[in-house]
Amino acid sequence: MYLGIDIGTSAVKLVCTDTDRILATSSVGIDTSSPQPGWSEQHPDLWWDATRDALNQLSGQAMLSGVKAIGLSGQMHGAVLLDHDLRPIRPAILWNDSRSARECDELRAVQSKIGQIAGVLPLPGFTAPKISWLKQNEPEHYSRLAHMLLPKDYIGLCLHGELATDTSDAAGTLWLDQAARNWHVGIAEATGVLPSWLPPIFDGTDVIGSVTAQAAAITGLKAGVPVVAGGGDAATGAVSLGATEPGRGFISLGTSGQLFVADREYKPNPERYVHAFAHTLPGRWYQMAAMLNGARPISWIGGQLGLSAAEVVALAETASGERLPIFLPYLTGERSPLGDPHIRASFFGLEDSTTRAEICRSVVEAIAFCFADAAQSFGDTIDSLPELAAIGGGSQSDLLLRLIATVTGKPIVRSLGSDSGPAFGAARLAACGVGALQEADLAVQPSTPDRFEPDEMAALSERLQRFRRLYKAVSVVD
Template sequence: MEYFLGIDLGTQSVKVVCYDEEGNFVALASREYSILTPTPGYAEQHPETWWEKTREAIQEVLATLPEPTIRALSFSGQMHGTVMLDESLVPLYPAIIWADQRSHQEAREIREKVGEYLKLAGSDVATGFMAATLLWVRRNLPDVYRRVRFVLLPKDFLKVKLGLPPTTDVADASSTLLFNIRLRNWSEEILAALGLDRAIFPPVHESTQVIGQVARNVREELGMKGPCLVVAGAGDQHCAALGNGVTDEGELLVTIGTGGQVFTPITQPLVDAKLRIHTFCHAIPGFWHLLGATLCAGLSLSWFKKSILDSGTHVFDFRNLDQEAQKVDAGCNGLLFFPYLIGERTPYMDPHARGAFVNLHLTHQRGHFVRAIMEGVGFGLRNAVEVFRELGVDFQRTVFSGGGARSNLWRRIVASILDMPLFTTQVREEAATGACILAMVGSGRFGSVDEATRVLVQYTHPTLPDPAWVEVYHRLYQKFQKGYTALRELSPGT
């Protein structure tokens, strides 16, 4: 029996899943690590820590197998971040990850210098994206910048530790804002306009392409028997889409994790003229995708629980809060929540946006606040879906994923706000499973991503919209849309 590994290098942990050659789930291991904030607004991690934790998780998975023969492995990873390596492929500085906020000035400069080229990249620039981060390093850490030989995205550092030369893939690279999404390669125009040396950017491969093998000494260190192919991989959003079976036009993935995302594949590189959403290359050759994001989805509920409700030894349970929210009518007696706790992406691309509860009344209880947060996040996701529709994109099937999908109430709320049936999958660790799908396709076990997902991904019965809630939420959404402008006038960034 041969096995396949999918490795998901997330923001807070690495997860390794194993499937056998028949597409059966075999094993899962994970390891956690921290985000370092040496200065407020900074978000860093040590690349060597990623490798240490990944190595441990792989070894744990291999120890469960009757025969540790891995035919192929591939990667999913947190997107946008920057790993800088010297001539010896050693990190010069901690990885500056997607959540980093230090490059506001550089993001503004990029808009000024290459504004006309942003449509080549398919997206507006944001702090934490590689483009803005590299300009910050060049300005503030010139000694580090002068020694940079390669810049990599986070998961691509793990390939180097497996013994491969620096490489990346079209899907993840397209999230750097330094990429031409139509040509599926680095943008010569953007790099020249920003004064960045093309030589420090690695070769680019399609996500399903075999890029080499795990080095013999690394296999011995891991306890892996026999040759193991390495397949290029993709970003976590791309792999999560594969792990949820979202592989074709007319399919929509809605995710509520720490943040919230909506993702749909497209067969042409359609770019929003207002750059309210991202257009990136997909992990499937010949496909692109649209991506809309709300920054504080599950994070809004976690913030409310930890910062407002929890006190001393009394810690609230999410399940109990969910039950309290179920007792509240749709619309929360007029209470509206705007989830702009750290700014907002789609459709405003505004780091200075601020959140609020609006229409407070003495009759509002804890359950009202919890449900209002769930509804506000749902309205934020609808903002992105409406941009998709404005661009002429529509959907025949919608899949709901992430921690929020485990709440029956949140599923019903989102289904009713979007007025769509929501399917969920029985897949464990969708992004890591998506990476495993890439490994299976790249190594020839399956002939296509579609063939692989038909075997690995099964759906549950859909959660249907509640007709009464649909009507309530349609009215409330009209009010929600007006809230951003009103709140923006009160925010400290004005």
């Protein structure tokens, strides 16, 4: 049995598998702090506490004794800042934090070719500009900095005691030379980072270490269980769907959203904010549109209306399309394809007669419209894809998948266990790392019992155009 641990933004999710089937799952929620406008933080110890609680849930199902290897997955771009004693200096600055916009402009000025080297132009969500911000604004914390990790790698440190990352998570920092698949010293130095602060880089199936006696004592895992490097959640989600070879693509609907296309070549397209990143497997890359607002607006509006996410979607199903407001879902700015950290969410067209159902419908539609913009930014790259698979918590909504299929023109398929994609992918990487699977096995696609075909566009097309015009009207980006 193989264990996948996914450090998400809203929850830590665990999956136990026998390589092909999900045998057990557990999940523990995590809170995010926003101490100032545009800030988004979590303390790394929250991830470790949640991981231990989720392991305890599995222990109650008598699962941990049979674990043969562990794989890691996690939210990308978070800056985990450690001192010489390997303790966090401050809360981690997350992927949806927008405080370092000015530092991004400065980085583009001194590294004019960064988009071609790092696979995307600088934006505040990435790790590198956060360190420039730290140096200027929190010098007392910067002076203590000795090591840097990504979120999943901090959990790896807690489990096996080593400093390490994988190619796919390194890819999301802006410090990685994507073609060479190694740290770029010039970009690191331009952001005030010493190369010695950055961890060694491994492939996702490489065994980094094993569960220490100390970690075993507090988690219930067996000491000596191998731990592989794993990957960022986009890459591990891809592994869960067999999206490791050209011609494979998927959408992810978690707190953030992604449109992902696998490749064996590095193909940067930075002007459209399409990310060209190294995959977690050797000799593979991918292109990805990354939206800061995936399914998160559904849970947000649910919180305002006292509804669960499922209730929001059910209410949205009841609304007609005749007098719906338009919703811009940019709660924390937007990355692909807008590159706009300043835009914020808004409703337009609210009337005295607007109902809760119509508000919910406009929120669900807006998420689909973001994927329409993402697909458009790829140009003809996705034309040859026969379909897109869907993973993440938002993939459980039939309405949302039907809308995305319609506005992108691509059939959307959903496999069993799609809401546990990154954790399942991490478990498969663990199985590969100890020889229970071969690399070729990771390209096997799961069965997809649910398929959503594009519908007639008509009225939805007009609403999509209004959505795009509204963004242009309120944006301050030239």
